Structure formats: C-alpha cells, structure tokens
Amino acid sequence: MILILKTTASQPEVDAIMARIEEAGCQVHPIVGQDRTVIGVIGDGTSIDRFQIGRMPGVEKVVPITKPYKSASREFKPEDTQFDVGGVMIGGKDLVVMAGPCSVEGRSHMVEIAHACKEAGATILRGGAFKPRTSPYAFQGLGEEGLRYLAEAREATGMPIVTEVMEPDLVPLVADYADILQIGARNMQNYPLLNAAGKSMKPVLLKRGMTATMNEWLLAAEYILQHKNHQVMMCERGIRTFVTETRNTFDINAIPILKQLCHLPVIADPSHGTGKSEYVAAVSKASVAAGADGLILEVHQEPDQAWSDGRQSLKPEAFGKLVSEMRAIAQAVGRDIPEPERQAEIRDIVMSGS
C-alpha cells in the first residue's frame, strides 16, 4: 500500500499516520519529495483498512498494491483450471458449447430442443426453471417442474445440464437436479447465494454483473472459492453502457483480461451480450477468436413463440451453422470444437480418465 499525502500535510499529521502503520505491524518507508511526501507501507496489508487510513488528516490518496482476490489469481495458481462435468472437459483444448432455451417450457419441448442442440454440436444443455424477471407480472419459470424436465432431457441425450439458482435456500434443490449451478448477473453480488453455491461443491457458472469491474467479479468468485469449491467458470454476458442498439455491450476485452488475471475458464454469452439474434453469430465467433473456453447460447425452435428472451434466441439450424463456423475459427487459433459424432467418444475417454 502506498499513501500519497497532501501537499499541506503537517508534521504532526505525518507522524500520526506513520504511528498508525507501525501499530499495525507494518514498516514505513517515507519518500520526501519537493511538494509532498509519499509513504510506502511494507507488511501484511490486510491488517490496515485502506479506507480508514485514507480518512486520516493529511492523506490525499491510498494506492493499493496487492490484488484483493487471492485464490482466483494467476499469481496464486499459474496454470489454467480444468475440470470435467459429466464427461465434458471444461477449460481444456476443446471449447464447450452450452445451448438450450431461455426458459424450460414443457417436457416434450425440452427433450426435443435438447436433441436438436446435441445434433447441432452442443455438449451441455441450458434451460431456466427459476427465472429472475424484471417485472413481477412476467412469467417466473416452472420451478421444480422445470428442473424435472431438464433432468429428463439429460437422460434422453446424455448432456449435463446448467440452470440458474436464485436464492440460498434453493441451492440444495437445484443442486439435486443440475450439473452446473448458474449465478445470474443480477445476483453476482448476492453473497449469501455465493456462499451457498460454494458450499454445494457443484460447478458454478458465475455471470458478470451488469456493471461489475474485474475486481468485483473476481471477488465474487472468491466467495465461492473460499469454500474450496474450485469449479468456477467466469461468464461474460455484456455490460450496461450508454449504447441502446443492443441490450448490453459485450465486453470482448474481458476475455484476454480474465485469461491474464485468473486461472478460471472463461465462457462467453453472446445471447445476452447482444440481446438480438442477428448479432449473436458475429459475437460468438469473435469470442472464440479472442480465446474464450466456451459459449452459452440460447436456442429455441420457434423464437417468436418463446416464453422469454425469444428476441435473442437462435433457431436450431442457425445454431448448427454457427457451431460449424466457430469450429473453423477454433481450429485457426489452435483449439477445437469436436464434431457431434466425436463427442460421445471424448466423453468416454474423459469419464474413464477422471
């Protein structure tokens, strides 16, 4: 931590600041410049609250040096985190493609769209049973009934499932059905929920909050990781900006930043990142080129009949075409999205090996 003092700081103020640092068991390194003094603090920074010390008379600004997230950082663990979910390896050379409808709408609908997604190249099935909706008057999801339909679709296709959980109490129920717990953007800083997801020891897909900085997002992951649950995926789904042409602004920069700062797999969500189906393909391909470890995409047989988010859903044929295009780009950057026919084979290898 570095303290930049005011040009007007008095000697008693400087002395008080240095005394406070030393009381906390840290060492003080003052640098006396022409106009002002700067104090370097060496030692266990966690013993000094930077906001507290920033309030002491004479302090202009506090510059933190150590990254506040620990377990998530590359410095803590240099190599990429990889883990398998029901036979699908995440964070490895092969990209993972998660697909399915925004909401679970019924048993046969779910099984049918699951088969269509699998044939088109998906390896993980998505679908919402509990839906966070801006309006209390909008469809709120089928609840446990939806979870059962997801489980049936998994049985029918062999694909693991990812679905959202919205409150700590429901984590055990959702974890009973799902292979991956999704924490939505609105809940990225719902700390009781993060703790519950951490304790469940289930893989977690952690969506970025609409306005989350990298620091905040990685600290949210840290809430999960502190429970020794290391199976966390960071999902970029767009941020809120002044732009109105798209529902969100997909932050493509976040992909290389995350790959640099942390060791967790990075998943792109171009459906929410654009909010309009006609832009999903371009941004999906961009995400693969930028180094994402996977994608999550909304697919629906009849988007204009979807119970939610039809505006950003792809039809199965468009999704299949996109998977082929993404495969070509994945190969161009030294990675792959295996053909559907090879997926079962890979699954057996992963399952036997893990």
Place this chain on the structure above:
Amino acid sequence: MILILKTTASQPEVDAIMARIEEAGCQVHPIVGQDRTVIGVIGDGTSIDRFQIGRMPGVEKVVPITKPYKSASREFKPEDTQFDVGGVMIGGKDLVVMAGPCSVEGRSHMVEIAHACKEAGATILRGGAFKPRTSPYAFQGLGEEGLRYLAEAREATGMPIVTEVMEPDLVPLVADYADILQIGARNMQNYPLLNAAGKSMKPVLLKRGMTATMNEWLLAAEYILQHKNHQVMMCERGIRTFVTETRNTFDINAIPILKQLCHLPVIADPSHGTGKSEYVAAVSKASVAAGADGLILEVHQEPDQAWSDGRQSLKPEAFGKLVSEMRAIAQAVGRDIPEPERQAEIRDIVMSGS
C-alpha cells in the same frame, strides 16, 4: 403497443402479425405509410408478449405504450404516499433525516453515536448489522448482535431504526428488531428478497441498483407493493458511470423524475452518492433543493477509525452543521426539518393521530 414493420415486410408477414394480435383478443389498427406499415394494437396488452411479437418476420420494432409498473405509478395513485414509522412521518411536509454509522461496531459506540445524531437533528437511526462486502475477506457485520445494539440505541433515544437485510431467510429476524428494512443496491433485483420484504409488511427503504433504470427500479418496488405493502421509500444512492473522482455519480435528475412518475417518498443518500465526506454537504443540500423527502447519511465519531465506509462519513459536528444548512434550504422550498427540540412534540402528535 405499436409495431413498426420493416420496409421489406411482405403481405403474408403482415397478415400473420395481424392474425396473431387478433388471436390475443386485441384490435388491429394498421397505418400504411409510403415506405412501411405501422400497426397500432388496442386492448389488454398484457396478453401479448412484446418480445415474442418483436421476433415475428416483418417486425422491426415494438413500442410499448403502457407503463409496466402499476401500483407504483402516479396514474394509479396521484397523491403522495405518506406513512409514519414510530412517530416519524415520512413523505409529508417535514423532511426525514436518517443518520448513523455504516456498521454497528459495538453497544456503547452505537448508543453514543445515536445520541449524537439525535442531538444534531436526526429522527431515524441507521446502522449495518449484516454487511454486503465486495471482498469475502472484509468485515461482514456483527449480525444479530448488531441488531441488538441497534435496538438498545432505539430504546435509549426513541429513534426508529433502519438496517439492511440481505437474504429472504433473515427477513423475519431483521424485521423483529428493525422499524425499516433496507434493501441494498446490490440486491435491488434480488426478487426472492423483495418478495420476502413485501410479505413482512414492514416499511422498506429500496436503494437503487448501481445501474438501474427508472423502469427496473420501479418494477423492483412493484415486487414489494404487490404484497399490499405500500410503505416503500425509493433511495437514490448514485449510479455507476465513467467518472472516477467519486465512488458513484449521484443522479440528481432521479429526484424530479421519481416525483413525477411515482407516488412513493424519495430519499437521498449522498454518502454513497459521492463516497467522499467532503462532497456530502453539497449534494445533501442539492437533494433538499431538488425535492427529496429525506436523507440518509453516514455519521461516525471517528471516521478514520470506522470499520467500513469511513471515507464517506461525517463527524457529528459536521453533520449537525449540515442539518442546519439543509433546514434553511428546506424552508426556502416550502418544507422544513424541525429543530431537535420540536421533534418529540411532533412525534407525540403523529403517534396520537396514527
């Protein structure tokens, strides 16, 4: 609802769109222009999902007309909502001043600061027992112990208390101690929590999410109001923008907008809205001038020793001076912040009348 069709929409597309609207029991009013057709829809709009219909071939854009929030709107209830909380009338001619430390730090500390706030002019006491913290490694609040200290401070001073609740399960516990439940910015779209707060029938202080539009915020209020709990206050606490000089950008425009759109009392939180104590007075006075119905302010005897948010806390003397300055402005705009000595008297009147 109005549908703007594409210039390229074909007749069969137009027919399909009109058929869909009529199936939903609505009337169709097409306007055929030079380049394109626009369709007016009359009837109960809730039977048509605007995102679904927006996906139909030939539709370029859907323009909703009815406001999505109902109970919160001025159209639903033109007169201002007023209610009393432990003898303090909220939403009336007199402004309410809520003050106290960010975190409850101990019994004697809490009682002492409560007295100081009361003497300086506060009528409601704030203090955090459960703290949402960005980092899992930061102080998370004293929990129920903190609630007990708040209750003791209420007993000692007669001031009702407002404190944050972070998860649905804890609503009954917090409601046992608190007079007002605070929903924090990070939880503005935590729908299970909003529902639980609504069902508690306790007054709720609903903070604006960091990146919430008016629509989203009013719909969040709607989650509470739908349980017939009408004691909701809207609290502007700053939004996230590109500006880095302040922790948040206090959206002063939100005050007149809310007063126009809804009938709920509007509370300003300049402590979070600026994040720096040196700017709190200016923005507090601005909020009074703009028409806020009250303020919530962080006050601490020794801000540089505070366990959280000291950077934005005022000392009791500065707070007292600010209350006087705000009183002068309140009077200049035809309202008031009664002198501390008059508060007890007012409380008796309110209590006997209510």
Place this chain on the structure above:
Amino acid sequence: MILILKTTASQPEVDAIMARIEEAGCQVHPIVGQDRTVIGVIGDGTSIDRFQIGRMPGVEKVVPITKPYKSASREFKPEDTQFDVGGVMIGGKDLVVMAGPCSVEGRSHMVEIAHACKEAGATILRGGAFKPRTSPYAFQGLGEEGLRYLAEAREATGMPIVTEVMEPDLVPLVADYADILQIGARNMQNYPLLNAAGKSMKPVLLKRGMTATMNEWLLAAEYILQHKNHQVMMCERGIRTFVTETRNTFDINAIPILKQLCHLPVIADPSHGTGKSEYVAAVSKASVAAGADGLILEVHQEPDQAWSDGRQSLKPEAFGKLVSEMRAIAQAVGRDIPEPERQAEIRDIVMSGS
C-alpha cells in the same frame, strides 16, 4: 511518480528502470517489499513520459502524483477567480443567471425574449447563432445574421451576450460580437479551437464534454489558460450514462469537486443536464444549493415552436418563478441573486470599480 513493479521483475529489469529515471535527472527511491518492489521518483516528473516508462519490462503500473493541470488548480491559485463581463461580476457572492433561446430565430424574436429574460432576473443573454447539430439535415443556425440580432438585443437591454463558436477561424468574428465565447460539449477537446479562444482574450464558457473526466476537462481549460486568458468558466451540462429517461445525467457531484480542485467559476446548465423542461427547476435549485456560481438556462416564449431544443426550454413566466425560487435558496446558502431592479445599480458599481 511511483512505479509499481511486477512480482516477476528481474534484477536487470529493475536496474534498467532505475537507470532510465536517473538519466532523466530524477532521484530513485526503491521500496523493496515481500512480493515486489515499488519505486518512488523524485524530481521534475515532466521529463519522464509515464506511458513510456510504463512500457518498460518489469513495470506493472505507474501512479502519477502531481496533477497534470497547473494553472487551473487550487494549489496554483488558492483564491476563487472573479471577473466582470460588461458589468456583471462572475465568481463573486452574487450568482449569475444567463438565459435565452437555444437558437437565435430572428431580430424581433431575439429582442423580445431578451427583455423577457431581463425582467425575469437574467443578467446575461444566451442565444445560438452557429449551431452544432447531430444531423446535417437539421437547422444549422443563422450565422453572422444571428450574431447581429444578439448584438441588437444587447443594445436594447444592456445585457452582455454569450454565444457558441465552433471553429478556430470564426473566433475573431464571434469575438467581435460576443462578450463571452461558448465552447460546446462536442468541442471540449477541439484543441485548435481552445487555443484560438485562449488567444482571443475573451471570457470563455467551457462546457464539459459528454464523457469528460475532471482531468480531461481541467486540461481543456488549461489549453485556454496557457495563453494567459484567465477568464474561464467551467459549465457542467450533464454526462452520458445508461440512463434514458433524461437526455443527459446532470453530474451534481461535479460542482463540489470543481470548487475543490480549481479556482474557476462553475456554471450549471440544467437545460441540457436534463433535456426536459419539467425537470429543469429541480436541478437548477439543486445546483444553487450545491454551490454553483451561476446558471445558464434555455428560455423561449413558445417552446413548442422553437427551432431547436424546445423540449428543454422554459417559458418566461416559469423562468421568472424559478429565479425567485433560486434566489431564496441562494440566500439560504449565504449568497444572492439580486432582484432585477437592483441589477442596474450593481452594474454601475461594478463598471465604475473595474
């Protein structure tokens, strides 16, 4: 300047960095911590480019200490800047109220609205002759003809005039007619224009760019100040955020920040800061309470007939009522907006004294 080195910085890298600093004639103060080294640099920082040195191998981050703007800062000049413009003192105890139509629309129209503004309490007349318009197909202003009408309105009412200039070449022409040159938000970083305005030695009203930080804005002022033209006003007119209910988000925080960082007068523009006439009064009063030194407001007899920006213009009666309300608030914060009848008197005093 402080350099925070990477945890992986090698000794040769550290040596090279220190050598570079010493070559530039600065002193090096290394602080060796547990994980990494931090280097304090003492001396004339301008001789080292912080972006260049930030690129040297081993450097993680550069923290500048000295503020990049010089002449604008409070450290350079602690007392408030005051100056008079045609008998109106700006930056003193009395607030200045600038008012008039968005665009000059004709001779009689201009003279008439000028009289109405003066009677309602304005002391400076605004009006656009050269208009920056988003669309090339929109009305672009009357040009020099508009300047002549402004000059006639000044002659008729005695009020100095402020009007926008959009290109360096036109500075001499506009300066011939105007008492204050306005630099618009879109041109805040139009450096040739800033230089030309600086050289003109005319008072300048510098609007904040839609997305300008304080640093960028104060550095834009610095372009003018470097020509020894010290008559610069900083005009907050709202920033662009995700909010769509208003045209811009008026940044009320900017008022106390500017008063702290710089010595220049601060003017509020609630017309652009909200974009809707129904919110202008609330934000104008808030600006006075927050410490603004003046306001600039759009006034038009028939806003729904205005050639531009009618949506945010007040009618003269509403403007007159607002001036009275602002006067009460100004007095509540120890300042004033003199009654129209006292303005002539004040003007004589200022003119004879200056």
Place this chain on the structure above:
Amino acid sequence: MILILKTTASQPEVDAIMARIEEAGCQVHPIVGQDRTVIGVIGDGTSIDRFQIGRMPGVEKVVPITKPYKSASREFKPEDTQFDVGGVMIGGKDLVVMAGPCSVEGRSHMVEIAHACKEAGATILRGGAFKPRTSPYAFQGLGEEGLRYLAEAREATGMPIVTEVMEPDLVPLVADYADILQIGARNMQNYPLLNAAGKSMKPVLLKRGMTATMNEWLLAAEYILQHKNHQVMMCERGIRTFVTETRNTFDINAIPILKQLCHLPVIADPSHGTGKSEYVAAVSKASVAAGADGLILEVHQEPDQAWSDGRQSLKPEAFGKLVSEMRAIAQAVGRDIPEPERQAEIRDIVMSGS
C-alpha cells in the same frame, strides 16, 4: 412519426396537434385506445420538427420511424461500398491492415518502421503528424515535417498513408500528403471539420466518438457523404464505460450492427480499443471473426521509447505474428489477408482495373 398522447390529453389539445400536422402537409391517423390516443403521421416527416411537436400540450412522447441518416443506410444502398486507395481495395474480400507508429518521430524512424510493417503484412501506413493531446504540455506532433516523413516512407515502401487532421483549415495541407484523412474520436462531431473532409473528396477514416451512439456516428458520416464523398470508413476504437482495466471498452457488437445498418467499410482499432498491448492480439482476432473489413494497429520498434501511446503499441515481430493469426481466422470466415509477397501483385491488378 408516431405521437403517443398523454392519458390526460383534452380534446382541444388533440385537435391542435392534428391541426399542426395537417398544416405541415402530413396525414393524420389517430388510434383511440382505452386510456389514450396515439397518432400516426404519414408524409414527409422532415417538415415537422419532432422536438417542437413533442412540446405541444397533450403529447407524451414522439417515436420517429424513418432513420435520420440517409446516404449511409443499407436501405439507400444495399450493396457494400468498396473503393481503392493507392492500389489497396477497401471493403472487398481481402481485409486491409493499416499499421505504424502513433506519432511520426523522425525521418529514418518512419521509413524503418514502414518497411517493418510492410514485411509483416501491412498494406497501409499510419502515423500521426498532428496529435490531439489531452494535455497542452504533451508532445503535439511534428506537424508538416511529420507529413513529409510519411510521404517519404510511402515512396520507400509503396504503401498509401493515413494520418489525422484536426482542423478544417489544415485539410488542404494534410490532403496534399495523405491518401486517407483520419478524423479522430474527439472530433467525430466537429462539423466544420467533417464538412471540410467531405469537400476534399479524399477517403476518410471516421473514428467513433468515445460516447457516440450508432445514430450520432452515422450522422457524422452523413456530413461527409452529403458532399458526394462516398469513400468513408467507420472505425470502431472503443467506447468509454465504467471499466478501468482497459483504456476503452472495444464495442465488438458495433461490427455486426454497422454491417447491418450501413454499407460503409468497418475498420477495427484494437490498439485504442484496449489501450494495452497485451490485449491487442485477442481483440484484433475477434474483430476479424466478427466481420471487420480491416484493422488499424499501432506498431513501434521500441514501444517503451515511443513519444506517445507506447503502452498500446506492438513490436514488429508481435505484429507479424498477429497478421498470420488473423489471416488464418480471415480464411476461416471466407475472407483473406494476402501474404506480403502477394500484395504487390494484387496492387497491380487493382491499379490497372480501377
């Protein structure tokens, strides 16, 4: 244009609104709903100012239907615009790669870096002679001397040059040397400059303003196009958001949006879009995958010695590697970046054909 009236609109208000529309020579189509009336307006919308009519009593909101930009839109010209600049075809199947230093720093430096860029695969040379700098105390560019060095580098390598022009007066000078005029982000709404660039009939690279919507950006292009200068490239260079890890947030969504809305070539600038060299490769590859027609990249032999923007510049070797990677992706999406050895050949074909 559609007018949504207030629920409280009176019949005389409705009549006045309809009369105004008919006076303007347009047809009125009222739709009377349960709560309110909506009025469709048919005819030449340009004869009615939407802001003016929006101010009429009884009007709640005006919804424009026709896109405000004309010449730039796909509806006006469905096929992609292509043009050649000194033998380099822009907007065709082959992507264009523009590269070079941020600032021109000297004759030999410029010629040397030009050769390095060409060998690595660039076909157009960039370099700044007139530099818009946030601080008046920063290096402002070599001016005309820099233009001469650029011209020498063109002679030495055969590569056309792109360089920024900052003021209308200098357009003729810069156009004398440059093959493409660059309008920088800060000047996107400098209308006199846009007009001057339009009149020059030179190809223009129009950077997006830091906070520009698509509408504003396309209307800025319209200022150029209205002079029958159709050689305009839209350059996405990142927008300003709350994110602080990168200098700007590269808006990848903008690429498919622009390709849908307009027919002009789209160029990506990942150097400014990220501001950090370590993220440039990922975002460059993403841009190619998303459908950009070309890139502009900062390349410098010794980024840590660069006179400006070294933080985001690539070394020639890194740039060469990136071009190869982008080529693979371009081919994966059905396009190409020809090998350096094939460029001369292509140039001859283009030159003879055009």
